[in-house]
Amino acid sequence: MNTAIASSPDRQPTDWSADAMQRRIRARYRAEKRFRFYGLFAVLLSAGFLAFLLVTMISSGARGFTQTQIALPVNFPASDIFLEPSQLDGDDRDQLLAQTDFQGLARQSAIAAYGEDGPAFLSNGAWVLLRDAVSEDPSLLTRNETLWVPASTEVDFAARGDSGMRQSEERDTMSTRYAELEAADQVRRTLSWNFLTLADSSDPTLVGIWGALKGSLLTMTITLLLAFPIGVLTAVYLEEYAPENRWTDIIEVSINNLAAVPSIIFGLLGLAVFINVFYLPRSAAIVGGLTLALMTMPVIVIAGRNAIKSVPPSIRDAALGIGASPVQVLTHHVLPLSLPGILTGTIIGMSRALGETAPLLLIGMRAFVATPPGGFTDPATVLPVQIFLWSDELDPGFVEKTSAAIIVLLLFLLAMNGIAIWLRNKYEQRW
Amino acid sequence: MVIGFAVIAWFTARFRAARLRPLGGDRPHSLPGYHGWYVALWLAIPALLFLTVWSLFLPGLVEQSVLLDPAAQNLPASQIERTAILGEARALADGSLTAAFNEEAEALVPAYQEASGFYGVIGIIATLLLAFACGAYAFLRVRPDFRARNRVERVVMWVLLIASLIAILTTIGIVASLLFETIRFFERISIVEFIFGTHWNPQSTTFSDDPGSFGAIPLFWGTILIGAIIAMIVAIPLGLMSAVYLTQYAPAKVRSVMKPVLEILAGVPTVVYGYFAALTVAPAIRDFAVNVMGVSSASSESALAAGVVMGVMIIPFVSSMADDSLAAVPGAMRDGSLAMGATNSETIKRVLIPAALPGIVGGVLLAVSRAIGETMIVVMAAGLAANLTANPFESVTTVTVQIVQLLTGDQEFDSSKTLAAFALGLVLFIVTLLLNIIALGVVKRFREAYE
Numbered sequence: 001m002n003t004a005i006a007s008s009p010d011r012q013p014t015d016w017s018a019d020a021m022q023r024r025i026r027a028r029y030r031a032e033k034r035f036r037f038y039g040l041f042a043v044l045l046s047a048g049f050l051a052f053l054l055v056t057m058i059s060s061g062a063r064g065f066t067q068t069q070i071a072l073p074v075n076f077p078a079s080d081i082f083l084e085p086s087q088l089d090g091d092d093r094d095q096l097l098a099q100t101d102f103q104g105l106a107r108q109s110a111i112a113a114y115g116e117d118g119p120a121f122l123s124n125g126a127w128v129l130l131r132d133a134v135s136e137d138p139s140l141l142t143r144n145e146t147l148w149v150p151a152s153t154e155v156d157f158a159a160r161g162d163s164g165m166r167q168s169e170e171r172d173t174m175s176t177r178y179a180e181l182e183a184a185d186q187v188r189r190t191l192s193w194n195f196l197t198l199a200d201s202s203d204p205t206l207v208g209i210w211g212a213l214k215g216s217l218l219t220m221t222i223t224l225l226l227a228f229p230i231g232v233l234t235a236v237y238l239e240e241y242a243p244e245n246r247w248t249d250i251i252e253v254s255i256n257n258l259a260a261v262p263s264i265i266f267g268l269l270g271l272a273v274f275i276n277v278f279y280l281p282r283s284a285a286i287v288g289g290l291t292l293a294l295m296t297m298p299v300i301v302i303a304g305r306n307a308i309k310s311v312p313p314s315i316r317d318a319a320l321g322i323g324a325s326p327v328q329v330l331t332h333h334v335l336p337l338s339l340p341g342i343l344t345g346t347i348i349g350m351s352r353a354l355g356e357t358a359p360l361l362l363i364g365m366r367a368f369v370a371t372p373p374g375g376f377t378d379p380a381t382v383l384p385v386q387i388f389l390w391s392d393e394l395d396p397g398f399v400e401k402t403s404a405a406i407i408v409l410l411l412f413l414l415a416m417n418g419i420a421i422w423l424r425n426k427y428e429q430r431w
Numbered sequence: 432m433v434i435g436f437a438v439i440a441w442f443t444a445r446f447r448a449a450r451l452r453p454l455g456g457d458r459p460h461s462l463p464g465y466h467g468w469y470v471a472l473w474l475a476i477p478a479l480l481f482l483t484v485w486s487l488f489l490p491g492l493v494e495q496s497v498l499l500d501p502a503a504q505n506l507p508a509s510q511i512e513r514t515a516i517l518g519e520a521r522a523l524a525d526g527s528l529t530a531a532f533n534e535e536a537e538a539l540v541p542a543y544q545e546a547s548g549f550y551g552v553i554g555i556i557a558t559l560l561l562a563f564a565c566g567a568y569a570f571l572r573v574r575p576d577f578r579a580r581n582r583v584e585r586v587v588m589w590v591l592l593i594a595s596l597i598a599i600l601t602t603i604g605i606v607a608s609l610l611f612e613t614i615r616f617f618e619r620i621s622i623v624e625f626i627f628g629t630h631w632n633p634q635s636t637t638f639s640d641d642p643g644s645f646g647a648i649p650l651f652w653g654t655i656l657i658g659a660i661i662a663m664i665v666a667i668p669l670g671l672m673s674a675v676y677l678t679q680y681a682p683a684k685v686r687s688v689m690k691p692v693l694e695i696l697a698g699v700p701t702v703v704y705g706y707f708a709a710l711t712v713a714p715a716i717r718d719f720a721v722n723v724m725g726v727s728s729a730s731s732e733s734a735l736a737a738g739v740v741m742g743v744m745i746i747p748f749v750s751s752m753a754d755d756s757l758a759a760v761p762g763a764m765r766d767g768s769l770a771m772g773a774t775n776s777e778t779i780k781r782v783l784i785p786a787a788l789p790g791i792v793g794g795v796l797l798a799v800s801r802a803i804g805e806t807m808i809v810v811m812a813a814g815l816a817a818n819l820t821a822n823p824f825e826s827v828t829t830v831t832v833q834i835v836q837l838l839t840g841d842q843e844f845d846s847s848k849t850l851a852a853f854a855l856g857l858v859l860f861i862v863t864l865l866l867n868i869i870a871l872g873v874v875k876r877f878r879e880a881y882e
Contacts, residue, residue, distance in 0.1 A: 032777075053707050357700070
C-alpha cells in the first residue's frame with residue numbers, strides 16, 4: 001500500500017509554503033502554546049490555592065496570639081473580701097483563696113471603674129487573674145492597685161472594628177465605649193503567652209493550646225515508642241531474613257493494605273479492640289498512641305525497606321566474607337547505613353500521625369479537657385482534635401483561636417518535615 | 432529490676448568469657464559480648480514472661496483469697512453487686528478512692544491489702560528465683576567452645592519474625608472487629624434494607640430499632656458525589672496538567688521549586704482543609720449559588736465546597752502518579768513522535784498520555800479510594816442530612832461523616848446505631864481495598880508492558 005502511494009504519479013510533494021499549510025502550522029503552534037499555558041495555569045492554580053489557604057490562616061490566626069487587656073483598678077482594702085496578708089502564710093492558704101469571692105471583687109471593681117455595664121467589659125475568667133495575683137503577692141491586699149486583665153470578647157471585637165455576630169446597635173455602643181476607653185489608655189493589646197500556656201476553656205479569651213499540645217506530645221511518644229521499633233524490625237525481617245514463602249507474602253500484602261486503609265478504620269479498630277476488649281480508658285493518650293502506632297507502622301516499614309534495599313549487596317558480602325555473622329552484618333553495617341532513610345520515613349510517618357484527627361475522634365479524644373493531661377492514662381486531647389472542637393464553637397471569638405492553633409500545628413509539621421529533608425540531604429548516599 | 436539484673440548478668444558473663452580466652456588452646460567460638468547477651472537473655476526473658484502471666488492471674492488470686500476472708504461472708508449473693516463491691520474495695524485498697532459508697536467495701540479493704548501484699552511478695556520472689564535459676568543455667572554454659580553467637584542470633588531472628596507478625600495481627604484485628612460487629616448489626620437490620628434502602632435517619636430511632644431508618648444508599652451516593660465526582664473533576668485536570676507541565680515543559684529550576692510546593696498540599700492536615708472549607712469556601716460557594724446561579728436551595732454545607740477542597744487535597748496524588756507513569760513511557764516513543772514532526776503538545780496528547788493511560792487510571796483509582804475514605808473535610812464542611820440529590824449545591828452526607836456521627840454520641844455500645852457505624856466501616860474497608868487492588872494491578876501490568 002505505502003509503496004503504491006509513494007510511487008503514485010499524481011501525488012505531489014507537500015507545498016509547505018502554501019497558505020493552507022502555513023495556517024495549519026500556525027494553528028498547531030498556537031495549540032502548542034495554549035497547551036503549555038494550561039499546564040502552567042494548573043500548577044499556578046494549585047500553588048495559588050495553597051498560598052490562599054496559608055494567607056487566610058495566618059491573617060485570621062495572628063490575632064489569636066494577642067490579647068485585649070483592660071485596666072482594672074482594684075481597691076482591695078475597701079472591698080468586701082476580708083483577707084489579711086498574714087492569713088495567707090498558713091497551710092490553709094489554698095482553701096482560703098478558694099473561699100474568697102474574687103468573682104464578686106472583679107464585678108465590684110469593674111462597676112466602680114466603668115459604670116453599670118462594666119462587668120461586661122471583663123472576660124468571664126478575669127477573677128482568676130485577681131486570685132493568682134493575690135496568691136503571688138499577698139501584700140496587694142493592703143493596697144489600691146490597677147491590674148491588667150483580659151477583656152471580654154465584645155471588647156476584643158470592638159478593638160479590631162469587627163462586627164462579630166452582635167446586633168448593630170450593641171456593636172455601635174461598644175465601639176464608642178471602646179474609643180473612650182482607648183483614649184483614656186485603659187485598654188491595650190499585647191502579645192500574650194497565654195495562648196501557648198493555657199488549656200481549653202469555654203471562654204475564648206482564656207483558651208490556650210498547651211493542654212492539646214501536651215496531649216499530642218504524650219500520644220506521639222507512645223506512637224514513636226511502638227511504631228519505630230516494630231516498623232524497623234519488620235523491615236529488617238522482610239528485607240534480610242524472610243524466606244520466600246506464603247507467610248512472607250501474607251505479611252507483605254497486609255502491610256501494603258494497612259498503608260492504604262482509610263484512617264477512620266483504624267479508629268474503629270481502636271474502639272473495638274483497645275476500648276471494648278482491653279478496657280483501656282477512653283480518651284486517654286495511650287489508646288490514641290496505640291491506634292496511631294498501628295497506622296504509622298506500615299509507613300515506617302515501607303520507608304525502612306526501601307532504605308535497607310538501597311544498601312548495596314557488596315557491603316553485606318564483604319562483611320560476611322571476613323567472618324561477620326548475619327546479625328553483625330546487620331548491626332554494624334546495614335542498619336547504620338540505612339538509618340538516615342529509616343529516620344526520614346519515620347519523621348514523615350510521625351508528621352502524618354500528628355495531623356490525624358478522625359481515628360482519635362472515634363476513640364473519644366474529643367473530651368473537653370481543661371487541665372493539661374498529667375500522664376498517659378489521663379483524659380487528653382490532641383492539637384488537630386482541639387482545632388476541630390474549636391471550629392464547632394459558636395462564639396465568634398474562637399475563630400482566631402482556631403486559626404492560631406492551626407498555625408502552631410502547621411509550624412510543627414513544617415519543622416518535622418524540614419528535619420526530614422535536612423536528614424535526607426545530609427546523610428543520604430547514592431551508591 | 433529484672434532488666435537491671437540482666438544488665439549485671441551481661442557484664443559478669445562478658446567478663447567471665449573474656450577471662451576464658453587464654454585458658455583454651457584455640458580461640459573461643461564466640462566473642463565475649465555474645466556470651467553476655469546469651470546469659471542476659473536467659474535471665475530476662477523467662478522472668479519477664481512469668482511476670483506477665485502472673486500479673487494476668489494476680490487479680491483473680493487476690494479476689495479468691497478475699498472471698499475466703501470472714502468479712503466477705505455477708506456479701507450479697509447477686510453477682511453484679513458482688514463485683515461492684517469488690518471493685519470498690521480494690522480501688523480503696525490501692526488508694527485511688529478515698530471514701531467508700533458501700534459499707535461492705537470498707538470492711539474488705541484490710542483483706543484486700545493483705546492478699547495483694549502476700550501475692551505481690553510471692554510474685555517477686557518467684558520472678559527472682561526464676562531469673563537467677565535461668566541466669567545460672569546460662570552462666571554455667573559459658574565455655575570457650577560454647578556457640579553463644581548462634582543461639583543469640585536465633586533469638587534475634589525470632590524477635591524479628593514476631594515483630595513482622597504484628598502487621599498480620601492488625602489486619603486480622605480490623606477484619607475481625609468490623610465483621611463481628613457487622614454480623615451483629617445484620618441480626619437486627621436486614622442486609623438488603625441496609626444496602627438498598629433509600630432512607631437514612633438512625634438518629635430518630637431511640638429504643639426500638641425502626642427498620643426503615645438504615646438504608647445506606649443516600650450515604651453511598653453522597654460519598655460518590657463528593658469523593659469520586661466533584662473531587663475528581665477538580666483533581667484530575669489540575670493534577671494531570673501539573674504533572675505534564677512539570678515533567679515536559681518546566682525549566683529545571685521551576686520544577687525543583689514547584690514540585691515540593693505541590694507536595695505540601697498533601698502534607699497539610701485534613702482538619703486544616705476542613706476548617707478552611709467550612710470557614711471560607713462553603714460560604715463563598717453558597718453566596719455564589721444564591722446570587723449568581725439563583726439556586727435558592729443552596730446549603731452552606733454544600734457537597735461542592737467539600738468536594739472542591741477534597742479535590743485540591745488530592746491534586747498531589749494524581750500529579751505524582753501521572754508523573755511516574757509518564758516517566759515510565761519509553762523515550763523512544765516520544766522521540767519517534769517528535770521526529771515525525773509532531774509538536775510537543777501533540778506528542779503528549781497523542782502518544783505519551785495514551786501510552787501512560789493505564790498508569791494514570793491506576794493513580795486516579797488510588798486517589799478515589801483516598802477521597803472516599805477521607806473524613807475530616809466532609810465532617811466539617813459537608814452536611815448531616817442524608818439527601819439523595821444530584822444538585823451539588825445541596826447538602827449530602829457521606830459514609831465517613833455518619834461513622835463519626837454515630838460513634839461520638841453518648842450511647843451504649845450495643846445499640847443499632849453503634850453497630851451500624853461498624854457496618855459502614857466494613858463497606859468502606861472493602862471498597863477501598865478493592866479499589867487499591869484493582870489500581871495496583873493495573874499499574875503493575877502497565878509497568879510490565881514496557882519492561
